[in-house]
Amino acid sequence: MNNAVRIFTGMLMISTASASFAAEPVVAAPVSGNEVSQTENVPAGLVQMPPFSRYYSPYAFVVDKKARTLSVWQQTGAGGLKKVASFPADLGKNDGPKRSAGDHKTPEGIYFLQKKLEGSEIDFKLYGKRAYTTDYPNYFDKQDGKTGWGIWLHAVPDTVPLTRGSRGCVVVRNDIIVALDQYVRLGRTPMLIQNSTDLVTTPEMSKQVADLARWLETWRAAWEAKDIDGYMKAYGDDFESQKMNRAQWRDYKSRLNANYKSIQVRLSKPIILVDRDRAVARFLQEYTSDQHADFGEKVLFMKKNADGTFRIVGEDWASETSQIAREEIEATTNTQTSQSSTPPVHAAQTSEN
Numbered sequence: 001m002n003n004a005v006r007i008f009t010g011m012l013m014i015s016t017a018s019a020s021f022a023a024e025p026v027v028a029a030p031v032s033g034n035e036v037s038q039t040e041n042v043p044a045g046l047v048q049m050p051p052f053s054r055y056y057s058p059y060a061f062v063v064d065k066k067a068r069t070l071s072v073w074q075q076t077g078a079g080g081l082k083k084v085a086s087f088p089a090d091l092g093k094n095d096g097p098k099r100s101a102g103d104h105k106t107p108e109g110i111y112f113l114q115k116k117l118e119g120s121e122i123d124f125k126l127y128g129k130r131a132y133t134t135d136y137p138n139y140f141d142k143q144d145g146k147t148g149w150g151i152w153l154h155a156v157p158d159t160v161p162l163t164r165g166s167r168g169c170v171v172v173r174n175d176i177i178v179a180l181d182q183y184v185r186l187g188r189t190p191m192l193i194q195n196s197t198d199l200v201t202t203p204e205m206s207k208q209v210a211d212l213a214r215w216l217e218t219w220r221a222a223w224e225a226k227d228i229d230g231y232m233k234a235y236g237d238d239f240e241s242q243k244m245n246r247a248q249w250r251d252y253k254s255r256l257n258a259n260y261k262s263i264q265v266r267l268s269k270p271i272i273l274v275d276r277d278r279a280v281a282r283f284l285q286e287y288t289s290d291q292h293a294d295f296g297e298k299v300l301f302m303k304k305n306a307d308g309t310f311r312i313v314g315e316d317w318a319s320e321t322s323q324i325a326r327e328e329i330e331a332t333t334n335t336q337t338s339q340s341s342t343p344p345v346h347a348a349q350t351s352e353n
Contacts, residue, residue: 041199042073042081045110045192047208047272047279049075055284055328056271059084059183061113061153061191063170065091065106068162070153070172071197072183079209080202084183087176090156093165097195098136101148104167107136110273110280111191113153113184128155130177132184134191139301139314140278153177153191188282190273198276212272216281224265226257236303236311260289267298268332277304284320284329287353294353295329296320317353 043062051058051074062071068091072084091106092098098107113132122131131154137146152169155177156162162171170193172180183189200208215234222230232250239246257263270283279302286295301314 041201042205043192044198044200044205045194045274046073046075046081047205047212047274048269049190049271050269051075051077051079053269053328054324055188055268055322056282057183057185057189059189060273061180061183061189062197063089063091063106063191063193064197065108065194066196070170070176072180079206081205085179087172088162090162090164090166090171092168098148098151098168099146103148104165106166106168106170106193107141107146107148107151108193108195109138109140109275109278111135111138111151111193112187113189113191114187116181116184116186117152122154125157127152128157128174128177130155130174130181132186139280139316143314153180188271190271192273192275194275212270216267216270220265220267224263226260226263228254228257234312236305236313238303239311239313241315256289260291262290264288266329266332268328278302279304279310284325284332285317285353286329294319295326296353297325298353 043060046060046062049058049060050056058075060073062073063069064071068089069086070089071086074082074084076082093104096105097109098105111134114135115133116130117127117133118130131152134151134153136151137148148168150167150169154169154171155174156164156171158174162173170191219231219234221227222233228250231253232246235246235249237246239249241249244252264287266286266288268284270281272281273279281300281302283298284296285298287293296317296319299316300312301316302310303313304310
Protein backbone atom coordinates (compact mmCIF):
# COMPACT_ATOMS: atom_id res chain seq x y z
CA MET A 1 0.00 0.00 0.00
CA ASN A 2 1.27 3.44 -0.93
CA ASN A 3 2.41 5.57 2.02
CA ALA A 4 0.01 8.35 1.10
CA VAL A 5 -2.93 6.02 1.39
CA ARG A 6 -2.16 5.40 5.06
CA ILE A 7 -3.27 8.86 6.08
CA PHE A 8 -5.52 9.18 9.02
CA THR A 9 -5.15 5.58 10.18
CA GLY A 10 -4.98 5.40 13.92
CA MET A 11 -5.77 8.73 15.50
CA LEU A 12 -5.38 10.71 12.24
CA MET A 13 -4.80 8.42 10.90
CA ILE A 14 4.00 24.54 -11.40
CA SER A 15 9.61 22.69 -13.56
CA THR A 16 10.87 20.10 -15.82
CA ALA A 17 10.77 21.95 -19.16
CA SER A 18 13.89 21.70 -21.29
CA ALA A 19 15.01 23.19 -24.56
CA SER A 20 15.67 19.65 -25.74
CA PHE A 21 11.95 18.90 -25.98
CA ALA A 22 11.10 18.95 -29.68
CA ALA A 23 7.37 18.42 -29.42
CA GLU A 24 4.50 18.81 -27.02
CA PRO A 25 3.62 15.76 -24.93
CA VAL A 26 1.08 13.42 -26.42
CA VAL A 27 -2.03 13.23 -24.27
CA ALA A 28 -5.30 11.47 -24.88
CA ALA A 29 -8.18 13.67 -25.94
CA PRO A 30 -10.45 14.84 -23.12
CA VAL A 31 -12.58 11.95 -21.97
CA SER A 32 -16.28 12.16 -21.26
CA GLY A 33 -15.60 10.75 -17.85
CA ASN A 34 -16.72 7.37 -16.65
CA GLU A 35 -16.24 6.58 -13.00
CA VAL A 36 -13.00 4.75 -12.38
CA SER A 37 -13.47 1.01 -11.91
CA GLN A 38 -12.52 -0.77 -8.71
CA THR A 39 -9.34 -2.07 -10.35
CA GLU A 40 -8.08 1.29 -11.66
CA ASN A 41 -5.92 3.78 -9.82
CA VAL A 42 -6.83 7.27 -8.70
CA PRO A 43 -4.77 10.18 -7.32
CA ALA A 44 -3.99 9.41 -3.68
CA GLY A 45 -4.05 13.11 -2.80
CA LEU A 46 -7.72 13.56 -3.65
CA VAL A 47 -9.06 11.94 -0.52
CA GLN A 48 -12.40 13.72 -0.51
CA MET A 49 -14.27 16.45 -2.40
CA PRO A 50 -17.97 16.82 -1.47
CA PRO A 51 -19.80 15.62 -4.61
CA PHE A 52 -23.06 17.54 -4.14
CA SER A 53 -21.65 20.66 -2.51
CA ARG A 54 -22.65 24.10 -3.79
CA TYR A 55 -19.97 25.69 -1.62
CA TYR A 56 -16.92 23.55 -2.35
CA SER A 57 -16.00 22.23 -5.77
CA PRO A 58 -16.43 18.54 -6.60
CA TYR A 59 -13.59 18.99 -9.12
CA ALA A 60 -9.83 19.11 -8.64
CA PHE A 61 -6.92 19.77 -11.00
CA VAL A 62 -3.96 17.40 -10.77
CA VAL A 63 -0.67 18.49 -12.31
CA ASP A 64 1.89 15.76 -13.01
CA LYS A 65 5.22 17.47 -13.67
CA LYS A 66 6.95 14.37 -14.99
CA ALA A 67 4.14 13.57 -17.44
CA ARG A 68 3.66 17.32 -18.17
CA THR A 69 -0.12 17.08 -17.89
CA LEU A 70 -3.02 18.75 -16.12
CA SER A 71 -5.93 16.41 -15.39
CA VAL A 72 -9.41 17.19 -14.14
CA TRP A 73 -10.93 14.80 -11.60
CA GLN A 74 -14.45 14.75 -10.19
CA GLN A 75 -15.83 13.25 -6.98
CA THR A 76 -18.99 11.34 -7.84
CA GLY A 77 -22.13 10.76 -5.82
CA ALA A 78 -21.15 7.13 -5.35
CA GLY A 79 -18.04 8.24 -3.53
CA GLY A 80 -15.61 7.39 -6.31
CA LEU A 81 -13.42 9.54 -8.53
CA LYS A 82 -13.95 10.18 -12.23
CA LYS A 83 -11.27 11.42 -14.62
CA VAL A 84 -12.97 14.11 -16.68
CA ALA A 85 -10.12 15.22 -18.94
CA SER A 86 -6.34 15.40 -19.35
CA PHE A 87 -4.36 18.06 -21.20
CA PRO A 88 -0.72 18.87 -22.06
CA ALA A 89 0.85 21.47 -19.77
CA ASP A 90 4.04 23.50 -19.64
CA LEU A 91 5.89 24.13 -16.39
CA GLY A 92 8.82 26.03 -14.93
CA LYS A 93 12.07 26.15 -16.89
CA ASN A 94 14.02 24.52 -14.09
CA ASP A 95 13.64 21.16 -12.35
CA GLY A 96 12.52 20.61 -8.79
CA PRO A 97 9.99 22.24 -6.45
CA LYS A 98 10.02 26.00 -6.13
CA ARG A 99 11.96 27.32 -3.15
CA SER A 100 12.73 30.97 -3.83
CA ALA A 101 11.69 33.96 -5.91
CA GLY A 102 13.12 33.92 -9.42
CA ASP A 103 14.19 30.27 -9.47
CA HIS A 104 11.81 29.54 -12.39
CA LYS A 105 10.58 26.37 -10.71
CA THR A 106 6.99 25.17 -10.34
CA PRO A 107 5.95 24.59 -6.71
CA GLU A 108 4.71 21.23 -5.49
CA GLY A 109 1.88 20.87 -3.01
CA ILE A 110 -1.78 21.67 -2.39
CA TYR A 111 -3.00 24.95 -3.85
CA PHE A 112 -6.31 26.66 -4.54
CA LEU A 113 -7.29 28.87 -7.49
CA GLN A 114 -7.98 32.33 -6.10
CA LYS A 115 -8.81 34.91 -8.78
CA LYS A 116 -9.65 34.93 -12.49
CA LEU A 117 -7.83 37.43 -14.72
CA GLU A 118 -8.70 38.11 -18.34
CA GLY A 119 -9.07 40.84 -20.95
CA SER A 120 -7.30 44.08 -20.04
CA GLU A 121 -6.18 42.58 -16.72
CA ILE A 122 -3.42 40.52 -18.36
CA ASP A 123 -0.99 40.67 -21.29
CA PHE A 124 -2.28 38.28 -23.97
CA LYS A 125 1.24 37.68 -25.32
CA LEU A 126 2.34 36.36 -21.93
CA TYR A 127 -0.78 34.82 -20.42
CA GLY A 128 -3.18 34.13 -23.29
CA LYS A 129 -6.90 34.57 -22.85
CA ARG A 130 -7.11 33.89 -19.13
CA ALA A 131 -5.21 33.27 -15.93
CA TYR A 132 -6.06 31.97 -12.48
CA THR A 133 -3.93 33.04 -9.54
CA THR A 134 -3.03 30.55 -6.80
CA ASP A 135 -2.33 30.83 -3.08
CA TYR A 136 1.40 30.12 -3.42
CA PRO A 137 3.10 30.42 -1.00
CA ASN A 138 0.61 28.39 1.02
CA TYR A 139 0.72 27.57 4.73
CA PHE A 140 3.33 24.83 4.37
CA ASP A 141 5.47 26.86 1.94
CA LYS A 142 5.68 29.64 4.49
CA GLN A 143 6.55 27.18 7.24
CA ASP A 144 9.36 25.88 5.03
CA GLY A 145 10.68 29.40 4.37
CA LYS A 146 9.87 29.35 0.68
CA THR A 147 9.58 32.67 -1.13
CA GLY A 148 8.21 34.02 -4.40
CA TRP A 149 4.79 34.95 -5.70
CA GLY A 150 2.70 35.09 -8.87
CA ILE A 151 2.36 31.36 -9.49
CA TRP A 152 -0.60 31.10 -11.85
CA LEU A 153 -2.46 28.67 -14.03
CA HIS A 154 -2.63 30.48 -17.37
CA ALA A 155 -2.64 30.11 -21.15
CA VAL A 156 -0.30 31.25 -23.94
CA PRO A 157 -0.95 32.20 -27.57
CA ASP A 158 -1.19 29.26 -29.94
CA THR A 159 2.09 30.31 -31.58
CA VAL A 160 3.99 29.64 -28.35
CA PRO A 161 5.11 26.01 -27.83
CA LEU A 162 4.23 24.25 -24.59
CA THR A 163 7.86 23.22 -24.28
CA ARG A 164 9.28 26.71 -23.81
CA GLY A 165 9.24 26.59 -20.03
CA SER A 166 7.58 29.12 -17.74
CA ARG A 167 8.81 31.19 -14.82
CA GLY A 168 7.10 28.70 -12.52
CA CYS A 169 3.48 28.81 -13.65
CA VAL A 170 1.37 25.94 -14.98
CA VAL A 171 0.56 26.71 -18.63
CA VAL A 172 -2.07 25.29 -21.00
CA ARG A 173 -3.53 26.20 -24.39
CA ASN A 174 -6.09 29.01 -24.85
CA ASP A 175 -8.94 26.65 -25.67
CA ILE A 176 -8.11 24.57 -22.61
CA ILE A 177 -8.04 27.49 -20.14
CA VAL A 178 -11.50 28.44 -21.42
CA ALA A 179 -12.77 24.88 -21.07
CA LEU A 180 -11.44 24.64 -17.50
CA ASP A 181 -13.59 27.54 -16.33
CA GLN A 182 -16.64 25.32 -15.84
CA TYR A 183 -14.77 23.38 -13.15
CA VAL A 184 -13.56 26.38 -11.14
CA ARG A 185 -15.05 27.81 -7.96
CA LEU A 186 -12.68 30.57 -6.99
CA GLY A 187 -11.01 29.98 -3.65
CA ARG A 188 -12.39 26.45 -3.44
CA THR A 189 -11.10 24.50 -6.44
CA PRO A 190 -7.83 22.74 -5.57
CA MET A 191 -4.83 22.19 -7.80
CA LEU A 192 -2.56 19.41 -6.59
CA ILE A 193 0.93 19.69 -8.09
CA GLN A 194 3.32 16.76 -7.75
CA ASN A 195 6.47 15.66 -9.53
CA SER A 196 4.70 12.39 -10.30
CA THR A 197 1.09 11.75 -9.33
CA ASP A 198 0.81 9.36 -6.41
CA LEU A 199 -1.81 6.71 -7.26
CA VAL A 200 -3.85 4.23 -5.20
CA THR A 201 -6.68 1.81 -5.96
CA THR A 202 -10.28 2.81 -5.52
CA PRO A 203 -10.84 0.37 -2.61
CA GLU A 204 -7.82 1.80 -0.82
CA MET A 205 -9.19 5.29 -1.29
CA SER A 206 -12.61 4.21 -0.01
CA LYS A 207 -11.00 2.92 3.16
CA GLN A 208 -9.26 6.24 3.64
CA VAL A 209 -12.54 8.13 3.37
CA ALA A 210 -14.03 5.90 6.07
CA ASP A 211 -10.97 6.31 8.29
CA LEU A 212 -11.17 10.07 7.89
CA ALA A 213 -14.86 10.19 8.75
CA ARG A 214 -14.17 8.33 11.98
CA TRP A 215 -11.24 10.55 12.91
CA LEU A 216 -13.08 13.79 12.22
CA GLU A 217 -16.08 12.66 14.22
CA THR A 218 -13.82 11.65 17.13
CA TRP A 219 -12.22 15.12 17.09
CA ARG A 220 -15.61 16.86 16.86
CA ALA A 221 -17.24 14.73 19.53
CA ALA A 222 -14.34 15.21 21.97
CA TRP A 223 -14.53 18.99 21.47
CA GLU A 224 -18.29 18.97 21.98
CA ALA A 225 -18.02 16.76 25.07
CA LYS A 226 -15.34 19.07 26.52
CA ASP A 227 -12.99 16.07 26.64
CA ILE A 228 -9.76 18.06 26.52
CA ASP A 229 -7.48 15.00 26.57
CA GLY A 230 -9.30 13.34 23.69
CA TYR A 231 -9.48 16.61 21.79
CA MET A 232 -5.77 17.37 22.14
CA LYS A 233 -4.73 13.92 20.90
CA ALA A 234 -5.37 15.21 17.38
CA TYR A 235 -2.78 18.00 17.76
CA GLY A 236 0.94 17.80 17.04
CA ASP A 237 3.67 18.97 19.39
CA ASP A 238 4.56 21.76 16.92
CA PHE A 239 0.99 23.03 16.67
CA GLU A 240 0.55 26.81 16.52
CA SER A 241 -2.53 28.93 15.89
CA GLN A 242 -3.68 32.40 16.90
CA LYS A 243 -0.19 33.00 18.33
CA MET A 244 -0.59 30.06 20.71
CA ASN A 245 1.48 26.89 20.88
CA ARG A 246 0.05 23.49 21.81
CA ALA A 247 0.25 24.01 25.59
CA GLN A 248 -1.30 27.47 25.36
CA TRP A 249 -4.03 26.14 23.08
CA ARG A 250 -4.88 23.44 25.60
CA ASP A 251 -5.10 26.02 28.41
CA TYR A 252 -7.26 28.25 26.23
CA LYS A 253 -9.66 25.45 25.38
CA SER A 254 -9.76 24.28 29.00
CA ARG A 255 -10.82 27.75 30.15
CA LEU A 256 -13.61 27.84 27.58
CA ASN A 257 -14.78 24.38 28.64
CA ALA A 258 -14.98 25.56 32.25
CA ASN A 259 -16.91 28.70 31.30
CA TYR A 260 -19.55 27.05 29.13
CA LYS A 261 -22.29 24.73 30.32
CA SER A 262 -22.63 23.14 26.91
CA ILE A 263 -20.98 23.16 23.48
CA GLN A 264 -22.34 22.02 20.15
CA VAL A 265 -20.21 21.68 16.99
CA ARG A 266 -21.59 20.94 13.53
CA LEU A 267 -19.39 20.31 10.49
CA SER A 268 -20.12 20.15 6.79
CA LYS A 269 -18.67 17.36 4.68
CA PRO A 270 -14.99 18.27 4.27
CA ILE A 271 -12.63 18.56 1.35
CA ILE A 272 -9.44 16.61 2.15
CA LEU A 273 -6.22 16.78 0.15
CA VAL A 274 -2.87 15.10 0.81
CA ASP A 275 0.63 15.69 -0.54
CA ARG A 276 3.32 13.37 0.83
CA ASP A 277 3.47 14.01 4.58
CA ARG A 278 1.18 17.05 4.54
CA ALA A 279 -2.60 17.29 4.44
CA VAL A 280 -5.28 19.98 4.35
CA ALA A 281 -8.90 19.65 5.50
CA ARG A 282 -11.47 22.39 4.84
CA PHE A 283 -15.06 22.41 6.07
CA LEU A 284 -17.80 24.71 7.29
CA GLN A 285 -18.18 24.78 11.05
CA GLU A 286 -21.01 25.92 13.28
CA TYR A 287 -20.03 26.39 16.93
CA THR A 288 -22.66 27.03 19.58
CA SER A 289 -22.42 27.31 23.36
CA ASP A 290 -24.76 28.72 25.98
CA GLN A 291 -22.82 32.02 25.78
CA HIS A 292 -21.36 32.26 22.29
CA ALA A 293 -21.95 31.14 18.70
CA ASP A 294 -20.10 31.54 15.41
CA PHE A 295 -20.22 30.15 11.89
CA GLY A 296 -17.42 30.00 9.35
CA GLU A 297 -14.89 27.92 7.49
CA LYS A 298 -12.28 25.94 9.39
CA VAL A 299 -9.03 24.83 7.74
CA LEU A 300 -6.85 22.20 9.40
CA PHE A 301 -3.21 21.85 8.37
CA MET A 302 -1.68 18.48 9.21
CA LYS A 303 1.70 16.79 9.15
CA LYS A 304 2.67 13.15 9.47
CA ASN A 305 4.47 12.10 12.63
CA ALA A 306 7.43 9.75 12.80
CA ASP A 307 4.99 6.94 13.64
CA GLY A 308 3.12 7.54 10.38
CA THR A 309 0.05 9.21 11.87
CA PHE A 310 -1.12 12.71 11.04
CA ARG A 311 -1.57 15.49 13.59
CA ILE A 312 -2.93 19.02 13.33
CA VAL A 313 -0.12 21.60 13.24
CA GLY A 314 -2.17 24.69 12.36
CA GLU A 315 -5.70 26.00 12.06
CA ASP A 316 -7.39 28.86 10.22
CA TRP A 317 -10.93 30.08 10.70
CA ALA A 318 -12.88 32.77 8.83
CA SER A 319 -16.42 33.97 9.43
CA GLU A 320 -18.88 33.00 6.69
CA THR A 321 -22.18 34.79 6.07
CA SER A 322 -23.25 33.56 2.62
CA GLN A 323 -26.58 31.84 2.11
CA ILE A 324 -24.88 29.02 0.20
CA ALA A 325 -22.66 28.30 3.20
CA ARG A 326 -25.63 28.27 5.55
CA GLU A 327 -27.53 25.90 3.26
CA GLU A 328 -24.47 23.66 3.09
CA ILE A 329 -24.22 23.21 6.85
CA GLU A 330 -27.96 22.71 7.21
CA ALA A 331 -27.90 20.00 4.54
CA THR A 332 -25.17 18.10 6.32
CA THR A 333 -26.26 15.17 8.44
CA ASN A 334 -24.40 15.07 11.73
CA THR A 335 -24.49 12.52 14.52
CA GLN A 336 -24.48 14.99 17.38
CA THR A 337 -26.89 14.56 20.25
CA SER A 338 -25.99 17.27 22.73
CA GLN A 339 -28.17 20.38 22.79
CA SER A 340 -27.63 23.83 24.29
CA SER A 341 -29.62 24.32 27.49
CA THR A 342 -30.15 28.05 26.87
CA PRO A 343 -30.40 30.16 23.72
CA PRO A 344 -26.91 31.04 22.38
CA VAL A 345 -25.47 34.52 22.20
CA HIS A 346 -24.52 35.11 18.56
CA ALA A 347 -21.25 36.81 17.63
CA ALA A 348 -20.74 36.14 13.93
CA GLN A 349 -17.51 38.10 13.51
CA THR A 350 -15.62 36.69 16.49
CA SER A 351 -14.52 33.18 17.20
CA GLU A 352 -13.71 31.02 20.17
CA ASN A 353 -13.15 27.94 18.07
